[in-house]
Amino acid sequence: MKILATVKRVFDTDGKPKLTADAKLDVSSIDCKLNPFDEYGVEEAVRLQEKGIATEVVICCVGPEEAQKEMRTALAMGGDRGLLVKVDNTESLDTLSIAKILAAVVKKEKPDLVILGKLSTDSENNQVGQMLAELTGYPQATFAFKLTPDAAGGWAIVGREVDGGTSDVKVKLPAVITADLRLNEPRYASLPGIMKAKKKPLEITTPEALGVSVKPAIVGIGYELPPARKAGIKVASVAELVDKLKNEAKVIS
Amino acid sequence: MSNILVVAEHLEGKLRKATLPTIGFAKKAQALTGGKIIGLVLGHNAASVAAELATAGVDHVIHVDSPIYANYLAEAYAPAVAEIAKVKGASIVAAPASTTGKDFLPRAAARMDAGMISDAIEVFSHNGAVGYKRPVWAGNLIARETSTSAITAVTVRMTNFDAPAAGAAAPIETIELGFAAPEHTQFLSFDQVKSSRPELTDAAAIVAGGRGLKSAEAFKMLEELADLIGGAVGASRAAVDSGYAPNDWQIGQTGKIVAPNLYFAVAISGAIQHLAGMKGSKVIVTINKDGEAPIYQISDYGLVADAFKAVPELTAALK
Ligand SMILES: Cc1cc2nc3c(=O)[nH]c(=O)nc-3n(C[C@H](O)[C@H](O)[C@H](O)COP(=O)(O)OP(=O)(O)OC[C@H]3O[C@@H](n4cnc5c(N)ncnc54)[C@H](O)[C@@H]3O)c2cc1C
Numbered sequence: 001m002k003i004l005a006t007v008k009r010v011f012d013t014d015g016k017p018k019l020t021a022d023a024k025l026d027v028s029s030i031d032c033k034l035n036p037f038d039e040y041g042v043e044e045a046v047r048l049q050e051k052g053i054a055t056e057v058v059i060c061c062v063g064p065e066e067a068q069k070e071m072r073t074a075l076a077m078g079g080d081r082g083l084l085v086k087v088d089n090t091e092s093l094d095t096l097s098i099a100k101i102l103a104a105v106v107k108k109e110k111p112d113l114v115i116l117g118k119l120s121t122d123s124e125n126n127q128v129g130q131m132l133a134e135l136t137g138y139p140q141a142t143f144a145f146k147l148t149p150d151a152a153g154g155w156a157i158v159g160r161e162v163d164g165g166t167s168d169v170k171v172k173l174p175a176v177i178t179a180d181l182r183l184n185e186p187r188y189a190s191l192p193g194i195m196k197a198k199k200k201p202l203e204i205t206t207p208e209a210l211g212v213s214v215k216p217a218i219v220g221i222g223y224e225l226p227p228a229r230k231a232g233i234k235v236a237s238v239a240e241l242v243d244k245l246k247n248e249a250k251v252i253s
Numbered sequence: 254m255s256n257i258l259v260v261a262e263h264l265e266g267k268l269r270k271a272t273l274p275t276i277g278f279a280k281k282a283q284a285l286t287g288g289k290i291i292g293l294v295l296g297h298n299a300a301s302v303a304a305e306l307a308t309a310g311v312d313h314v315i316h317v318d319s320p321i322y323a324n325y326l327a328e329a330y331a332p333a334v335a336e337i338a339k340v341k342g343a344s345i346v347a348a349p350a351s352t353t354g355k356d357f358l359p360r361a362a363a364r365m366d367a368g369m370i371s372d373a374i375e376v377f378s379h380n381g382a383v384g385y386k387r388p389v390w391a392g393n394l395i396a397r398e399t400s401t402s403a404i405t406a407v408t409v410r411m412t413n414f415d416a417p418a419a420g421a422a423a424p425i426e427t428i429e430l431g432f433a434a435p436e437h438t439q440f441l442s443f444d445q446v447k448s449s450r451p452e453l454t455d456a457a458a459i460v461a462g463g464r465g466l467k468s469a470e471a472f473k474m475l476e477e478l479a480d481l482i483g484g485a486v487g488a489s490r491a492a493v494d495s496g497y498a499p500n501d502w503q504i505g506q507t508g509k510i511v512a513p514n515l516y517f518a519v520a521i522s523g524a525i526q527h528l529a530g531m532k533g534s535k536v537i538v539t540i541n542k543d544g545e546a547p548i549y550q551i552s553d554y555g556l557v558a559d560a561f562k563a564v565p566e567l568t569a570a571l572k
């Protein structure tokens with residue numbers, strides 16, 4: 001079974017975002033990293049390879065040349081090779097454009113399983129996997145916390161985290177899975193892993209070479225900061241808290 | 254035509270409340286685009302849902318009844334939503350930003366070649382088009398976006414739009430689509446967390462616990478407090494990961510987004526990913542034994558105390 005695991009280079013959202021005078025995001029002092037949700041996707045692919053279920057794991061990213069760094073981080077966890085679809089300004093691409101590019105990659109690579117993160121921690125769309133599934137005609141199992149493939153049978157059973165509980169679905173391979181945070185516990189790359197990753201093949205291609213041209217439908221028109229919340233007061237006792245809740249905030253009668 | 258299609262969410266013959274803010278969103282969008290608000294029910298033996306939806310503020314209801322919608326699957330929903338959107342001339346297709354809406358709507362959007370906005374919290378007029386606001390960056394930034402595609406798909410955050418006032422019953426139209434059941438996906442089971450408490454997303458009060466509680470048993474004291482004030486129980490991711498609480502209770506970037514009148518954060522440190530899910534609460538109360546925990550920076554009332562002492566004391570005081 002061949003697996004394609006996607007990774008996105010995201011802005012590190014631990015830092016507080018700053019805006020420029022014209023309401024753009026000032027990213028000059030913000031670091032980038034591998035999208036945390038993609039670490040779970042890569043980990044799952046690597047585990048399936050270690051168990052002998054996956055025969056090949058390809059790491060794919062749509063992004064600028066700098067994104068090779070995040071791809072090497074993923075390759076240090078495991079996997080065989082990387083495929084970077086070079087787009088200098090990924091910010092100008094919407095989810096459907098990314099999904100169209102990934103669909104062209106799927107057509108070329110023909111994986112049995114495509115694993116994406118469920119969400120990017122910076123732009124938080126939670127769309128790309130589902131769109132990719134439609135564009136490729138593959139079934140989808142989103143928000144996966146448990147993945148049990150039966151490669152020989154050509155199926156996978158996926159446990160999904162959904163509102164109200166959990167749900168199991170059975171998907172026929174090839175399929176698209178999006179990873180939630182309880183799928184596994186991603187490893188820290190070992191030193192030998194990091195050394196090995198440096199030597200793994202990393203092919204660079206372009207949307208044009210894949211035969212896709214995209215025109216994003218969603219256009220960013222600026223940012224604003226959410227209203228700030230102020231710290232309130234500290235109370236000294238449960239009695240004082242009850243008094244405040246009843247008589248000041250009036251949220252308890 | 255520029256109608257607005259709202260895909261209703263339902264469970265066991267009842268309209269899920271999550272649908273109502275989406276209709277509230279549609280009302281605001283309608284003020285900008287004109288057209289009709291069309292509610293869509295995909296289900297099997299769900300006539301009761303269609304009837305409920307008809308009085309929930311929509312102009313028209315479409316009911317598609319087929320066994321293939323008996324158990325929700327994105328692969329069944331997406332083609333149906335795309336087809337109805339086309340036939341009914343929708344320019345906006347909206348659904349709640351629930352795990353269901355987030356699952357099928359991007360798939361439907363790709364089918365319609367539509368741009369998609371996730372988690373809309375506001376709509377506004379932008380150069381004659383519709384502009385949308387949505388939180389990104391774990392809630393620390395709000396992006397303004399607009400769409401240039403003929404149809405735009407939108408998931409709507411449950412906490413930011415009011416449910417419209419109930420109105421006279423809109424007409425219900427029954428349509429047959431004739432799609433076959435998805436061949437490559439099979440629904441196996443839904444393991445529901447049964448609870449007599451209100452749903453987190455529409456509870457007026459929430460008592461949430463974190464890793465500091467150290468066991469599932471300790472959550473019982475939160476449940477007791479929640480029951481006393483008619484609230485729901487929530488949890489941090491660390492508490493869920495540790496097995497103290499079910500995943501359905503998780504609040505935050507990866508869990509539920511809530512905005513109750515009253516939020517108790519008990520033994521929760523206040524990581525940005527947790528705050529992303531509860532910052533919109535009206536009054537936030539923190540009980541944490543560490544007076545420097547970041548959660549105090551956004552709390553209205555903080556009590557620096559051991560939860561195992563303070564929570565039972567609080568429950569007793571409110572009895
Ligand atoms: C400063 C800034 C400006 C932006 N401006 C715009 C704009 O004008 N219009 C607009 O539509 N968007 C804009 N974006 C969003 C950005 O282009 C998104 O990366 C893109 O829309 C994909 O959305 P997402 O990552 O949130 O997708 P999600 O659906 O949340 O991603 C889910 C998963 O899909 C996979 N994935 C996503 N992207 C990639 C990728 N590039 N390569 C490989 N796998 C991937 C990953 O596995 C990821 O876990 C902007 C972002 C920033 C930070």
Ligand SMILES: Cc1cc2nc3c(=O)[nH]c(=O)nc-3n(C[C@H](O)[C@H](O)[C@H](O)COP(=O)(O)OP(=O)(O)OC[C@H]3O[C@@H](n4cnc5c(N)ncnc54)[C@H](O)[C@@H]3O)c2cc1C
Pocket residue numbers: 036037121181462463464465466488489490491492503504505506507508519520521522523524525526527530540541542543546558559560561
């Ligand atoms: C991509 C990503 C997504 C995430 N999504 C979410 C999300 O959706 N929701 C979420 O919650 N987290 C999320 N997280 C995790 C988040 O970063 C934190 O790790 C998590 O919120 C911490 O949970 P906590 O506050 O319960 O635990 P801790 O940070 O360990 O805090 C425990 C607190 O309990 C206090 N305490 C201990 N004992 C007692 C006692 N006896 N009485 C009173 N107080 C006590 C301590 O002082 C401490 O402040 C996400 C992380 C990532 C990377």
